[in-house]
Amino acid sequence: MKSVLFSIFFTTLSASTLVATPLAAQDNNVDNRVNRLEKEMRAVQRKVFPGGSSQYFEPDIKPDAAAPITPNNTTSAVSDLIARVDTLERSLASLTDQVEQNGFRLRKIEDKLAAATPAVSTTPVTPPSTTTGSSTSNAAPAPAAKPAPERVSGVAAIVMPNSGDAGEDAYIYGYRLWEAGYYPEAQVQLKKASANYPKHRRASFSKNLLGRAYLDDEKPALASVALYENYQELPRGERAPDSLYYLSTALVQLNKKTDACRVLGELQDVYPDEAAGRLNGQVARGKAAANCK
Structure with missing residues (x-):
């Protein structure tokens, strides 16, 4: 597309240069070149705007072969040539602007599509292990193990109080x-x-x-989240210093002793009486366990 526009622009400059030469001997030549230039512009218009209107150029008009060319009509020929070249230049600028705008709109659409498309995970998926001698390649996942009967009966033996205060x-x-040591069940109930x-x-x-139940269940990462949230969300709560x-x-269990010392320092700063x-x-x-100075 750029090469076609450059060729047209170069031809336009060549046509403009010919105006400065004596037109008596070159009218036919210049007129033919301008006609060709207009046809090329129409071809560009049809390529860029297929099925569009002819708002940039007038329809093709065949010259009257019977009309003689008058060499003395130099002034009108020059004026007509200049007007036609100006029209071509304006049309070329308009076409270029339309192409740039269409390109910009296309880029915006592509950007929106890219943003709306979910990213594809590149993490390799490990295929499930298969049992020797089994011909099933897509075996269903094994059901979760049911708790032991004694555990079920032990949890059922824990009585839900009914004091009239639901909280x-x-x-x-x-x-x-x-x-009673039923940490997973306690975690569910305390979250609720x-x-x-x-x-x-x-x-x-x-x-x-809840944080302590995670600690006792050997889940320090989950414990740290629960305990920090309690301190952040309820800093005036009665168990915020404990958290x-x-x-x-x-x-300390996560091997982040420096952070543990900072937390103990904040406990002393924010809750000096409790500390x-x-x-x-x-x-x-806690300071001894974290080797705080």
Whole structure:
């Protein structure tokens, strides 16, 4: 496309140069070249705007072969030639502008499509292991193991309290499950308690005990998330200082002792009375475990 436009532009410049020469002997030559130039422009128009209107050029008009060429009509010929060249230049500029606008719109559409298309994961998928002698290649996943009957009966033996305070009862039931060592069941119940009663006084207790249940279940990463969220979401809650201490414990288990020391330092700065009083012994043990200076 660029080469065609450049050729047309070069031809236009050549036609403009011929105007400065004596036109008496070159009228036919110039007129023929301008006619050819107009036809090339029409071809460009049809290529860029297929099926479009003829708003840029007049329809083809065959010259009257019987009309004689008058050499003395130099002034009108020059004016007509200049007008036609100006029209060609304006049309060329308009076509170029349309091409640039269409290209810009196309790029915008492509960008939107690219943004709407979900990224394809490049992580290799490990095929499931197959059992020797089995002819099934797409075996269904194994069902989750059912809890042992004694565990089911043990959990069922934990009584849900009914004091009339639903928020209190939800926390106490989670506490009883945790105290009995049923950590996964306690985690489910404590999440439910804090979600269902976020404004209750026991919400801070539920979130803190959820972190401890993860710690006791040997899941320090999940514990650190739960404990930090309790401190961030309920900084005035009764168990927010405790969550900072247990957060330092989780960080030590994750081998992030420097961060554990920072957390203990924040506990002392934000809750100085708790750190020096009820939690004094725990803070001392936490610093020793994290090798805090």
